[in-house]
Amino acid sequence: MKPLNILAISGSLRKISYNTAAIEALSRLAPEDVTVKVYKGLGDLPLFNPDLESELPVAVRELKSALAQSQGLIIASPEYAHGVSGVMKNALDWLVSGEEFVYLPVMLINTSPRASHAQAALREVVTTMSGRIIENACVSVPLLSSNLDVEGVMQSPDIAGLLQLRLQQFVAGIEALGGADD
Template structure:
């Protein structure tokens, strides 16, 4: 077992200037030396089709490999029409029948506290997929309408503390899963 905790962060938004992606990028910069956070991409995943699950589709293979190698997963997804973003749901659909995701410690970040429907739906999907959601690590930060980018997030003491506290709780959760 490595001393470095390897985490994979996935944003459910493909938009340039996404608050979800910016929150994850800020988190990568706030991580202590003992935590390595890789920002993965779900942009190139084809639409989920069960008939293609056995095919060596490059983007799917890369996603599954990144998930398998990670000690934990951090997800940040916007809410669209009271639901999980299409790209995030598509990524999860590609992972649902694999061996990489079950029991994987998972942290959720919500960048729009009033948008709870997607978070509720995401928790339901992740629970169905046998994720080990670390509830104490949940971070909800008010970025919607803020016009803050990564540097703006990092210059706000409240946002920095929320992200650091969430990451610390997540790392502790992963550690407790390993010892149980």
């Protein structure tokens, strides 16, 4: 198998975020030949403005470049007032009119099983942007109110095991789509 790069974006800017904990755990759980890179620039992205697309801001160029070097994307977003977090949607809006997202395999993580609206909205947005959701990699992990940080997630056999299994399924899905050959 060729090495795979996967970018992971948490839609939360909170320091102690369940969504960030989940993707940081995935970066630790990844097999040797898979790199899950946690994107840290969400809070640096300017508000989306199509007028700026002719001369992209540096932070946007960095996001697009990180995505262009990735064969898959993991998204974990909180739900705010039944919607995707604004910062997550802002990042996706910047990616609408580029090549990077088209046909990209996507894994969705939901850290609050009661938050069904944001997940449904994310599915709609990702599909509209021609991302390919790998269904058997998508996962709901009950982190809300658990007080678990990344260390706690890693020490929880059930949660770490589930995340690892879904990552394996994501990698298999990417390979099945030929993503590792890129």
